[in-house]
Amino acid sequence: MPRNEPTEVTDGWDGERSPRRRKAVRYGVPVAVAGVAAATIGLVPAFAGSGSPDLPKISAQDLIAKIAKSDVQQLSGTVRVSTDLGLPSLPGAGGGAGGFGGAPGGGEKDGDGASAAPQNKLMELASGAHTLRVAVDGPEKQRVSIVDKAAEYSLVHRGNEVWAYDSGSNTAVHSTAPDAGRHGKQHRAPKDLPKDLKNATPQDLAKQALKAAGDTTSVTVDGTAKVAGRDAYQLLIKPKQSGSTVGSIRVAVDAENGTPLKFTLTPKSGGAAAVDVGYTNVDFAKPAASTFAFTPPKGAKVVDGDKERATAQRGHGKDAPSRKDLAKDMGGLNVIGEGWTSIATIKGEGAGLPSGKGEDKGAGGDAAKFLDSIGDKVSGSFGSGRVFSTRLVNALITDNGTVYVGAVDKQALINAANAAK
Template sequence: MPRYEPTEVTEGDGGHSPKRRKAVRYAVPVAVAGVAAATIGLVPAFAGGSPDLPKISAQDLIAKIAKSDVQQLSGTVRITTDLGLPALPGMAGGAGGFGGGQGGGEKKGDGASAAPESKLMELASGAHTLRVAADGPDKQRLSIVDKAAEYSLVHNGNDVWAYDSGSNTAVHSTAPDAGRHGKQRQAPKDLPKDLKNATPQDLAKQALEAAGDTTSVTVDGTAKVAGRDAYQLLIKPKQAASTVGSIRVAVDAANGVPLKFTLTPKSGGAAAIDVGYTDVDFAKPAASLFSFTPPKGAEVVNGDQERAKAEREHGKGAKDFGSRKGMKDVEKDLGGLNVIGKGWTSIATIKGAGPGLPSGKDQGAGGDVGKFLDSLGDKASGSFGTGRIFSTRLVNALITDNGTIYVGAVDKQALIDAANAAK
């Protein structure tokens, strides 16, 4: 078998029709990344050399990902996140991050230490080991493993359990889709009609065309990941202002499942996000993995009651948050959320109503307010006025003195230019 050579999506992809050449020269900056992250379910470096595999185009590899319908798997995932965020209490992977029993400060029995939203936030920083398992749409398990404790999410039919061994607290909730099990899964109602029954190849082609000319995508060789042969899909922004250097996705050559996802900033250094399997098995997992009974002495919290309480205290927005209606309410509360630009250099803007951040003239405790803000962000100015830019390795945010926010995975000058243009 001939050794695999990298192929690139370009207009000069000889041997194909003009229509196909036009379609395949595009890439998928967000769609591929989203599919990869979702399929992984939430890494070690590539190991074992580069296997010899048949050639495949980038478009066909993307279609292979879309076509993949793996319903059963189990394995271990290693996730490392280095966004350049400051260390925050509860964000570290230490024992304290696993509940009040380890000095986390949560009140035992209130469900805070076992709430999924707080636990999953820990993945935004540091290195973590996860164990995952799935057996169809109604059975999944995810465990975050720490030296001192373990946190688990278990979905089995109508039941969802979250358990934090550090505080010995369990939260039981009803699955969002309860009452609809057994029905054939359908495409989301919000999808355009021409997408509901599209083939994976059609979806890949439409995604490529929608991405425009903002991205370069190549099939950049092969690798061994978790002992399996994989193609490497390499995605790079063409827009100079993007802070993203590249995204590399290792795709299982046999079944199209993304095995490893690595996002590297343009500034270089270690990956900002590196997640993938260290071992994976596509056989049916043991049924016992999806069975959960709270340990003796555990505090059990009714998650449905807690959710209803939050809705009463914070309004229907708590229930609708994340939905289209909920996001519109959030946008309204934020004073008007708008997105300008396209592709990798899109910038979200939130119109401010003032007064914005305190200036350096604000004395506070002997000028400490201004000094503190100066230590966090860089001063910025332009025809828009003045403000401060706060930075991570990927995302920059400009907050003007009148409270308007510009944020995106773009360099600082792009934010200033956007603020000047909106003046």
């Protein structure tokens, strides 16, 4: 059987999407690619095994179509997650923010269920190596367990119930989501579930990356691989724009059912993959119903997540921002540029970062010295500011508080700030 050779999607190919859809995708998706990778990393498989199986030749267009048509609703397996985003090591960086399905908000130290708050645990996946056990049975049943050396953390969604359990502290948080739709095929996960759990099928991250396909992107089929014992094609996605920090995205696609089995994102700067997530084993059979049943162990501290969230909101009173208020605050968000070099901007209102000028002593000077240690001072016709960098995402914060952020290099941010002056 002929070995699959690299084939490229020509400029402008965009499947069956309308011109309006293509334009929206090209402008909006590349900015979020790195963020999506970090946010959904816990549930998207990646590790490749050994061997390059002989498979029938397939074009990049057909392989993308195969992914799009894939409708795997049931699977279980073990996932190995490895992340190296180059994030600075900061005190208290392990803490997450925000509530979850009524779970304790913000992971505050005084919250009864803070140790079991999902964001606190899922944020740990943004660095280092982790092992997860994943099970999915449609949009109504998902389970993710983060297995550590000394403890295990499980997040279980079944219908309108959500359990989060931390074996280290023997704490369980129970939340309900009565708005979880139940209308035939229109089942939806509760609105308050984090995207990590909503996007429980392996296809999601690969599909997000593929939405960027267009005249700013090269998409080719680059050989085959064995992933968790299954035959797979390798789809190679590369930005054509020089200002992007993304070097390439490689997706291994199950040759039989079109499910992405490998997702590896490598930065243009080289070195180890920034995101490398994958199955060490996978089974597409229906998981046992007992997989999604959860009863707190004897002696476990059980926290009513709904009640705790309501108490926290009452405690904040009028100061607690509503979702509408948060959405309004983001009204200044704008996206400039195109494709992989798109940059998100938030207009500042004069309150930027401390400069430390005339404050060699005191809090202002100390803050400025700290910021200098993790960010680079830059200047241009826009004025001055600091650039904070990871291996994928860079952010420029000007002295007047305007923010420019994207998966682009430092010079691209400075050029954007100069152009917006």
